[in-house]
Amino acid sequence: xxxxxxxxxxxxxxxxxxxxxxxxxxxxxxxxxxxxxxxxxxxxxxxxxxxxxxxxxxxxxxxxxxxxxxxxxxxxxxxxxxxxxxxxxxxxxxxxxxxxxxxxxxxxxxxxxxxxxxxxxxxxxxxxxxxxxxxxxxxxxxxxxxxxxxxxxxxxxxxxxxxxxxxxxxxxxxxxxxxxxxxxx
Numbered sequence: 001x002x003x004x005x006x007x008x009x010x011x012x013x014x015x016x017x018x019x020x021x022x023x024x025x026x027x028x029x030x031x032x033x034x035x036x037x038x039x040x041x042x043x044x045x046x047x048x049x050x051x052x053x054x055x056x057x058x059x060x061x062x063x064x065x066x067x068x069x070x071x072x073x074x075x076x077x078x079x080x081x082x083x084x085x086x087x088x089x090x091x092x093x094x095x096x097x098x099x100x101x102x103x104x105x106x107x108x109x110x111x112x113x114x115x116x117x118x119x120x121x122x123x124x125x126x127x128x129x130x131x132x133x134x135x136x137x138x139x140x141x142x143x144x145x146x147x148x149x150x151x152x153x154x155x156x157x158x159x160x161x162x163x164x165x166x167x168x169x170x171x172x173x174x175x176x177x178x179x180x181x182x183x184x185x
Contacts, residue, residue, distance in 0.1 A: 012078040017073040030049040034047070046066070082099050083146070084131050095117070102124060111125065111126055120133055120135045120136065129144045
């Protein structure tokens with residue numbers, strides 16, 4: 001992320017973590033500055049929000065109050081998350097950079113996207129929602145889908161509910177007071 005390459009403009013929002021696994025959308029100038037820094041490939045930024053000065057490391061996704069030293073996790077939540085399907089039927093999220101590229105292509109009305117990752121070249125047909133490995137000698141096609149922000153939020157909430165149900169049904173002599181669900185990727 002520290003590279004100086006400009007990233008495609010992707011839709012989404014910056015969020016900070018208050019209590020564990022409770023994410024709040026950043027607003028105002030701070031959100032705009034973080035969005036621009038991310039798009040420009042900057043790894044560090046300093047900004048003001050609500051009378052406090054913060055430093056953000058976009059590689060580690062941590063925000064630090066420069067006066068108190070208090071740290072919070074940050075995350076970029078795309079409005080759409082593209083996924084591709086493995087041979088065994090499991091859906092896998094595209095990496096952040098490829099996801100941004102695909103989202104920007106859809107926003108621009110493009111029918112397909114070419115990209116390289118992990119030593120291979122791929123073409124994603126956004127009309128048929130298929131990905132092809134164009135660098136191998138075999139025409140490997142994979143299904144592609146996109147989850148919107150509403151589906152992403154429901155998926156995260158479903159994971160939390162499942163975790164809470166597992167917590168309730170676990171046979172233990174003494175229940176812990178509070179336990180946070182696993183962090184989302």
